[in-house]
Amino acid sequence: KAGVTQTPRYLIKTRGQQVTLSCSPISGHRSVSWYQQTPGQGLQFLFEYFSETQRNKGNFPGRFSGRQFSNSRSEMNVSTLELGDSALYLCASSLEAGLLREQFFGPGTRLTVL
Amino acid sequence: AQTVTQSQPEMSVQEAETVTLSCTYDTSENNYYLFWYKQPPSRQMILVIRQEAYKQQNATENRFSVNFQKAAKSFSLKISDSQLGDTAMYFCAFGDSNYQLIWGAGTKLIIKP
Numbered sequence: 001k002a003g004v005t006q007t008p009r010y011l012i013k014t015r016g017q018q019v020t021l022s023c024s025p026i027s028g029h030r031s032v033s034w035y036q037q038t039p040g041q042g043l044q045f046l047f048e049y050f051s052e053t054q055r056n057k058g059n060f061p062g063r064f065s066g067r068q069f070s071n072s073r074s075e076m077n078v079s080t081l082e083l084g085d086s087a088l089y090l091c092a093s094s095l096e097a098g099l100l101r102e103q104f105f106g107p108g109t110r111l112t113v114l
Numbered sequence: 115a116q117t118v119t120q121s122q123p124e125m126s127v128q129e130a131e132t133v134t135l136s137c138t139y140d141t142s143e144n145n146y147y148l149f150w151y152k153q154p155p156s157r158q159m160i161l162v163i164r165q166e167a168y169k170q171q172n173a174t175e176n177r178f179s180v181n182f183q184k185a186a187k188s189f190s191l192k193i194s195d196s197q198l199g200d201t202a203m204y205f206c207a208f209g210d211s212n213y214q215l216i217w218g219a220g221t222k223l224i225i226k227p
Contacts, residue, residue: 003158033215043205043217056213090159097213105159 002027004093004106012112018079021109025072025093031055032074033103034066037088046089049074050097078111086113116141118208120218127196128226134181135191135221137206147209148182148189153220154202162204165189193223201225 005024013019025032034046045058049068066076072093078085088110092103117140127133139148150162165173165182172180177197181190193200206218 035217042219043207043215045214045216048213058214092159102161102164103215107158 004091004104006089006091006106006109008109009107010110010112012114013081014114015081015083017081018077019081019111021076021078021089021091021111023074023076023091023093023106025074025091026104029093029095029104030072031094031097031101032068032072033092033094034074034076035090035092036060037090037108038086043090046076048097055097081113083113086111116143116208116210116216118206118216118218120204120206120221122221123219124222124224126224126226129196129198131196132192132194133196133223135193135204135206135223137189137191137218139187139189139206139208139216141187141208141210143211145211148180149207149209149215150178150180150189150191151205151207152200152202153205154199157202159205163191196225198225198227 007022031050033048035043037043047066048056052068063079068074088108090108091106094101094103119138146167148165151159152162153159163173163175163178172182177194179192203220205220207215
């Protein structure tokens with residue numbers, strides 16, 4: 001089975017722009033979660049989608065949004081980019097949405113905001 | 115608010131030695147889940163081991179085992195017979211009733227040949 005894929009792998013944007021990141025989960029997985037990873041803050045939960053519905057949302061401003069399509073692929077959008085949005089954005093998929101679920105992570109999208 | 119603390123930013127040991135990574139957490143919940151994830155250099159994050167809080171028996175996966183002390187809110191990871199491939203960032207995570215994972219800052223583990 002193919003693993004979780006994320007595109008693009010690297011992205012450079014300037015302040016004020018917007019960006020869309022894509023995540024394709026493992027085939028059959030219905031849950032997709034997004035995380036922001038920075039050296040200072042570690043991993044922080046952005047949101048989780050399950051069967052096209054947002055199940056949970058972390059403590060991020062409304063500039064961060066996402067969606068999930070019927071094929072479980074997910075996109076994350078960040079509008080009005082700020083320098084502090086520079087980070088590695090990780091996507092993780094799981095078969096179900098339970099607490100004990102094992103999450104399978106993608107390689108991440110490295111976003112640099114200049 | 116739930117928090118997860120990994121007090122060791124970096125550790126290094128010789129190959130074949132045993133190493134223990136510490137993790138403490140703070141929560142008022144009684145039912146939760148704990149995880150250790152590993153992120154090798156330039157590679158994807160993978161699950162190492164997980165523990166359900168209501169189970170008293172410590173989880174074990176081959177060379178990886180945990181010491182779960184619920185009263186002390188401690189969840190340490192022991193790696194026995196360490197191998198070069200164990201070099202990675204190790205993250206402790208807490209799964210709460212809101213289905214969120216709260217992550218520690220990570221411990222960088224270096225296995226020296």
